[in-house]
Amino acid sequence: xxxxxxxxxxxxxxITGIMRGTCTDENGAGPKIAERFRAAELLAKRYGLLEEAxxxxxxxxxxxxxxxxxxxxxxxxxxxxxxxxxxxxxxxx
Numbered sequence: 001x002x003x004x005x006x007x008x009x010x011x012x013x014x015i016t017g018i019m020r021g022t023c024t025d026e027n028g029a030g031p032k033i034a035e036r037f038r039a040a041e042l043l044a045k046r047y048g049l050l051e052e053a054x055x056x057x058x059x060x061x062x063x064x065x066x067x068x069x070x071x072x073x074x075x076x077x078x079x080x081x082x083x084x085x086x087x088x089x090x091x092x093x
Contacts, residue, residue, distance in 0.1 A: 015039045
């Protein structure tokens with residue numbers, strides 16, 4: 001790799017410096033909170049820290065849909081069981 005192109009370690013060090021607020025511009029000003037947050041987000045993505053949360057939320061959403069479907073089926077069965085039969089006698093169950 002050319003010396004004029006930053007390597008992976010240098011990029012990660014720069015992003016880390018921004019996140020920590022230790023990296024300053026030519027006037028000595030440190031990064032703003034939004035810039036520090038963005039740097040933290042980039043590092044979290046790099047290390048896969050956000051993927052687990054996304055997977056868990058999908059699992060929870062899927063579980064919620066399954067529970068809702070089961071509750072609807074149960075409610076439909078109860079409604080059917082509670083409905084009077086055409087002969088006027090209660091259904092078994």
